[in-house]
Amino acid sequence: MLNRRHIRVKILQTIYAMHQSGSEELEKEEKFLFSSLESIQNLYLIMVSVLMEIRRKEEEFLEIAAKKHLATEKDKNPNKKFIKNRVLVSLDKNNLLADNLEKFKIINWKQNDDMILLLLEETKKSKLYIDYLASKENSFEDDKQFVAKLFEEVIATNDKLFDYLEDFRLTWVDDIPLVNTMFLKQLKTLEESNLFILGIPTLYKDAEDKDFAKDLFRKTVLNEQDLAKEYLDRTPNWDPERISEIDTIMLKMAICEFLRFPSIPIKVTINEYLEIAKEYATPKSSIFINGILDNLVKEYQKTNKLNKTGRGLM
Template identity: 30%
Template sequence: MISRRNIRVKVMQLLYVLETLEDNTAIKDPVKALQQQFDKSEALFTYIIYFLTEICRFAETDARNRASKNLPSAADMNVNTRIAGNTVLWQILEYGSYQQALETHNIPSLLDRELVKKLYNELIEKKEYHLYTVAEGREKNKEREILKFILNDIMFASELWEAHIEELFNNWEDDGEMLSQMIAAFIQKPDAYNLQQMLGKEKWDFGRNLLTTVREKHDVTLDIIKPKLKNWDPERIAQLDMILMQMGVCEFLFFETIPPKVTINEYIDLAKEYSTPQSGQFVNGILDNIHKELLASGRIQKKEFKKKA
């Protein structure tokens, strides 16, 4: 479920921390630290789903609260709770993998119930919600659509919710886009995902091996990169650019199933997004030059592969 691009981002960030820490013993086990970053992604994914389900289930709380007034109105006695019985919602709630993830990460303890109430009150004013409540039957696509509407147009569109999630999870900025896509797929077919295995063995092996290889081959990659920097002032080269180029060179030499073109494009994109405005062009030029030289010298040996990114 987690993409190789996201894995590269987390490896890049951890390598940067390791390079810039004054106390180089602060992270005693980098591989364990990397695993913890993926655990955070799993926790964030689970919390977003949990928050979504709590908005839906608040309809029943609202109905009880309004019916218990001293002088309830007709509207108070007839709150529509259709959303709380959403069939996809209950497919999620009863899914064992989801329940286990809630417990593993102690997700319910993080919930801001006042924010749930506020977003629920915003939801019930929307025409999309009204149309859902008066629809007949429970067509599966309609059940999914209203959940996606709550996710995208109520939660993700709320500045309050964004501030809340950023306060709880410092990985939201990096993981948000990826997890949003994953959650949309999860809503489509909840029981197709194991929330305890968001990072499969193959991708975990890739991330762990990339991290350890870049560290172990630090001097090797620098010996390859430095001759290409003759026309550049070393002090003006962003440290993150050096890390990205070292990662790229490691993929050229030691990851035989990853096409060099994929490697170059991935690190160009990461340089553009995470480093300086000039970094994309800089990383592109250096990695392309290195790739041609390594290829000509026979040092790049790639297997037949399916395209992976």
């Protein structure tokens, strides 16, 4: 699920938080970093369970309406296309998902029933839902496309749901797009012959990515003063006191990768931090960081300070 850019962003945020709080407790902050990374799996389960709970709530409403003393013909014979949607039913019957929801104690919607009611209301008044119920099409592909569009256009874009998730865990703000994209990707690959394979995606691509997170965090934090010396004398046109803290942390992390991560190509490091700077720093940050890193690389190459292994890593 995680890519290395997202790992870098989490490390950047953790180091920034350390600076703001004045914390020097490396193990405590490292624990916070990995807690922040691992909680992404909880977020994934919470987002998937939204769909599960919306279907259950609508099924409950239909059952209650059918039992009313003065039930109408529509109440007695409602359109059940939504609650019988093959994909939504498969989520509800997925033992792997059920086990993980219990394992990670995902009970958010049992404690916040009003959010499910709100999302169900938004669902039912959407043109997407109205057209789906009215359509005579009754295929698995139609069901799958409807759920994917419902999640993408109604659920994932709901501001109140976003606010709830942000309030519940602030570190999820940057994780929500990642999780939503991953779920949609999984959803679109579902086949009718194998509906129950959906589970939590693996957090790290491999053990190397987890080691990378730990190593980059530790090597940056433990060597901040030395890493700062690499760029401080090379910013004659920039007042060090006016360089943003986010920029300085990104520079230290990038330089750390240059000097202490022999298997990461120089171009990859530069491109990653330029992209991160565009999203998380000031408008001028990417220009500033690109200039400093480009000059450093040229100097390192002249003095043979870079120790990159493998083809094409320079």
